[in-house]
Amino acid sequence: MDFLERIDIHYRKQLPFVAYSKPGEDRVQAILQKDDTLHRLKSYRDTGFILAPFAAGHSTILTVPDDLLEASTRKLPPLAPKPDGSVPPTTLRDKSLHVKLVKKGVEEIKKGIVKKVVLSRRMEVESDAQPLDLFQKLLTNYPTAFCYLWYHPKVGLWLGATPEILLRLQNGRLTTMSLAGTQKFTGNATPEWGEKELEEQQMVTDYILDALEGSVERLTLSNTETARAGGLLHLRTKITGRVAEGELGNIVHALHPTPAVCGLPKQNAFDFIVRNEAYDREYYTGYLGELNLKTVKQRSSRRKNQENQAYRAIAKTTTLYVNLRCMQIKDDTAFIYVGGGITKDSDAEREWEEIVAKSTTMTQVL
Numbered sequence: 342m343d344f345l346e347r348i349d350i351h352y353r354k355q356l357p358f359v360a361y362s363k364p365g366e367d368r369v370q371a372i373l374q375k376d377d378t379l380h381r382l383k384s385y386r387d388t389g390f391i392l393a394p395f396a397a398g399h400s401t402i403l404t405v406p407d408d409l410l411e412a413s414t415r416k417l418p419p420l421a422p423k424p425d426g427s428v429p430p431t432t433l434r435d436k437s438l439h440v441k442l443v444k445k446g447v448e449e450i451k452k453g454i455v456k457k458v459v460l461s462r463r464m465e466v467e468s469d470a471q472p473l474d475l476f477q478k479l480l481t482n483y484p485t486a487f488c489y490l491w492y493h494p495k496v497g498l499w500l501g502a503t504p505e506i507l508l509r510l511q512n513g514r515l516t517t518m519s520l521a522g523t524q525k526f527t528g529n530a531t532p533e534w535g536e537k538e539l540e541e542q543q544m545v546t547d548y549i550l551d552a553l554e555g556s557v558e559r560l561t562l563s564n565t566e567t568a569r570a571g572g573l574l575h576l577r578t579k580i581t582g583r584v585a586e587g588e589l590g591n592i593v594h595a596l597h598p599t600p601a602v603c604g605l606p607k608q609n610a611f612d613f614i615v616r617n618e619a620y621d622r623e624y625y626t627g628y629l630g631e632l633n634l635k636t637v638k639q640r641s642s643r644r645k646n647q648e649n650q651a652y653r654a655i656a657k658t659t660t661l662y663v664n665l666r667c668m669q670i671k672d673d674t675a676f677i678y679v680g681g682g683i684t685k686d687s688d689a690e691r692e693w694e695e696i697v698a699k700s701t702t703m704t705q706v707l
């Protein structure tokens with residue numbers, strides 16, 4: 342039985358699982374939990390796959406690695422999106438509400454209450470697509486993103502293709518990134534950036550450095566570069582350092598939510614978001630990924646089994662991604678979550694266009 346079939350059977354039995362592919366890797370992995378217990382994360386020493394919300398109103402969920410699967414993405418049948426399948430699910434009402442929200446955010450900045458705030462919305466599209474087909478399209482379309490399909494019968498079904506890593510920790514070496522600023526990719530992978538985007542991204546870099554100082558040694562920054570994410574480009578600076586044993590939870594809490602998804606100062610931006618966005622972000626702009634897991638091949642000698650290799654955890658690696666460019670599927674509706682960083686120089690119309698462009702990462706596969 343192949344990788345997709347096994348996941349499909351698990352999903353039909355309404356049992357929790359997550360299937361995912363890391364940026365640039367040509368393999369897809371899955372963690373299957375054998376029963377439908379809702380495990381909440383107790384400690385950052387736990388092992389499994391976590392899905393954490395933006396705000397504390399929802400739980401951080403741990404998918405327990407009862408069964409681990411892996412396959413080569415090259416062996417999965419590629420599913421390309423429909424060429425005309427990128428109509429953004431927007432209405433005039435959506436637009437006017439978002440423009441109003443952004444203008445309110447800019448006023449808040451002018452009053453000096455916040456310096457930056459990330460404002461988002463949830464768009465709805467009718468869809469009867471099969472989650473596994475959507476996941477395959479994500480894999481085909483966004484090989485440089487972290488693509489995932491996450492399911493728990495007591496929580497719901499989420500999927501996405503995010504360009505942003507929250508952190509990676511392996512053998513005491515920490516990697517994170519400051520990712521912000523957006524423009525459409527129009528063929529030039531190294532375009533000019535405006536002041537607004539440069540400033541917006543610098544704020545994220547400064548925040549991360551400040552948050553990590555004290556708990557991370559030998560902090561090092563890469564040059565700031567342009568990173569492509571589907572049809573979009575962002576500014577990215579990679580940050581690395583050394584971390585002592587047992588610091589993971591503190592580092593996650595110091596980083597999340599970064600100004601790439603919340604704002605500055607953090608608490609004021611957070612309060613503004615909760616009071617004004619008028620919907621619940623749930624797991625959008627939260628984070629997800631492997632916690633203290635390292636998978637190592639136990640090669641099967643039987644050839645027909647080679648797609649479904651079994652794995653066991655032997656060393657501790659944590660790789661968490663920020664849950665961006667994602668959607669939640671409920672019955673026949675896909676809820677697409679998108680947002681953008683607002684600074685004093687934001688133009689509300691342009692901010693609207695930016696989130697419409699971001700929404701096409703998901704609408705293209707629907």
Ligand SMILES: C=C(O[C@H]1C=CC=C(C(=O)O)[C@@H]1O)C(=O)O
Pocket residue numbers: 459461505520521522523575600601602665666678679680681682683699
């Ligand atoms: C909040 C989102 O993107 C963040 C990450 C990269 C660029 C962003 C921006 O340019 O605003 C956002 O900070 C989103 O995609 O919903």
